[in-house]
Amino acid sequence: MPPFEQTWLPFFYLYGVGGIFFLSGMIVIRKTGGINLEKRRHRYWWWVLIFGFFYFVLIHAALTFAALYL
């Protein structure tokens, strides 16, 4: 089994630090009015953005599992 530095540490760092950037982006566009959740189209985009983040979390987690256990 490869060490933690090679398996899950990069994963946690990627979505921890990357997550901070992503969250800041979501807060900033909401606070500035860049995205207006009263508009139907903007609400759609809000959920697309959230979906995209977890979509990549899942892909990387699945690939790491596959590499380690399949």
Added chain:
Amino acid sequence: METYNSIGTSTDWIVMIVYFIGIMVFGSYFGKYNRTTTDFFFGGRRFAWWLIAMSIVATGVGSHSFIKYSAKGFEAGFSSTMTYMNDWFFLPFFIFGWLPIIVYTKIRSIPEYFEKRFSPATRFLATILLLLYMIGYVGIGFLTMGKAIIPLLPPSFELFGVQIQITLMGLVVVIAFIVGIYITYGGQTAVIFTDLAQGFILIFAGALIFTLGISYLGGFDIFWDLLPTEWKLPLANFNEPPGFNFVGIFWQDGVAGSVGFLFMNMGLLMRFMSCKSVDEGRKAAAFNILFMLPISAIVVGNAGWIGKAISLISPAVVSPNTDPDAIFVVVANVISHPGVFGFIMAALTAALMSTVDTLLNAIAAIYINDVHRPAKKWLSKKTQTWKEEDRQELFSARIATAFFTILGVLAVIPFSAFPTVYEAHGYFHSTLTPPLVVGIFFGIFWRRFTNTAVMSTFVGGVALMVLGMHYPVPLIQIFAHGTEYVPEHPYIYIGALYNLVACVLVAVLTTLTQNHQQKLIKQIKKMPNHRFIMISVSIAASILFAMIIFNLGSLPVLLGVIIILIFFIIIVSDYFFDYNEAEKTDGLTVWSLAKTKEYFKGSKINDAEGEKVKVCWRTKSGEDETINFSTTDMAKMKANIGDLVYLSDARNWLGGLKSVHSVYGEPHSESGIVYVTEEHIKQGQFIQNKLLSAEKEM
């Protein structure tokens, strides 16, 4: 390290030549859609999202990816994909921040934004930095093309009895010549359409290599079992080896690279700007990152994985010591038949050509907008008609393209000193992007960010970055996350974190001290010889900057010099440039996007959601340049007179190629009919008896 020559057969060369001629004829056909410089550079802001999303694939994938990611796939395994799967973090900032700003402010280049948001001097500095960035990118493109083609050629050939050696630089010059001719007569529409075709072909070629490779190895299970666990992990080891590690690449590619690519790659931005609306641009960006990039990650890296697997079972076929930058060509040749190999190589090199074309087109746009026009305004008093001016600009754009092609070739010289294209590109990204990235980012999202702050970021930030290059230990080491320092890889990737921190630090400190700066400037202005003092300070700042560039001093001395330099730049900037925050942020930051849209339209926004209508067109005469729909159709679209309308050929598969933007005029009573001018018909290339589709833009 094993090198290869004369790979491929004459059949492969015939396929490659036919492919090239075909793609050039295809691109040239779309040159007829360039009626103005706007069409030449931006494709007339008319295309559907899917067309742009696919054409972006060829730009991003084609650039250097097949060579560099196959190289890293061969050296490190599946973690070669990580750079393609870390771009989502900055998407909210892009699609709801920068994208609407660049579209609605109608800016034609990033430096123009810097002038509107800050000052002409900032535009000048941004132009220099951006041109360096773009020329460097072109250089990387040429280097990659040279490295891709050189294994196909013999080491030398004879011409009229003279033995001519084939060198990388010689080959790059020939490639640059061909690329220069193509882009000069194509323009953005031609690039979009050749990239669209090549996007599909590249995906197909990459999938073909994977399928043929797996079949060569005897099936997916054998391939999977051959590779060691470390090679199957999607992310690299946290901080080692220095030549390829996760944390360095996260900061270099995931942060500096992603923000740089989305926010300052004019080639990519021009694609988004050629979308018919901001929402279509959002769709193109999201679709590209969600689906096309993960597919591309497999497509571009799999030759390296297959190469590794073959090298484990048949080292005589693919040597484990193969030059990583040659592995793509070697594997493609091993697993495919004559002709198929030629097709794969043609797809790769033609796509590389598209990438360089896109960049050269973008550089020409920056040149016309940020050098030619300001210089002409300053030098010439002669008044020209719009048509004369446009013709002259188109000619200058073509000359500029040729000139920057030559500079791109020269940029290959320093990049060719790096062990692989991947490392050359990584170092280039981590070094050139941070000052502009910080300038753009804070400019868009931080209202308090001033002209003085961006100037001190450009000068002070660059000075700190140069100091980091002179003294990687201890300056970059502090941020290295335990990555070992080796002179062959002097913190190539993690250097991006140090550079970002340096630029952010200068930007934030300058912005937060602006009240103190104003007090100081008031004091200076009370002095009798204040102008002379400030000119002397400007000269002193230039000398201090030169001291840092040429490393004239020890680390503590140069750190002191930088602090003084930043202080000088701040007071010089505050003294010479008036900055009015209210005026300079109006419609130019994400905080005032509603106003930006209003300025774009020229009146109040009509956000009511209407439906699309299909109409037959008829020509109208007279001076009125609006488009006239029936009262019923306008009600369906929920449009009012003066709103903006997008009118396109109703055949969706054209992706907006035949379309125009205009304004709703007075309605009439003939339902299903739209009246347009001769100019609209020419612009939209509308065909008699073909239905049009109309929708309200805003």
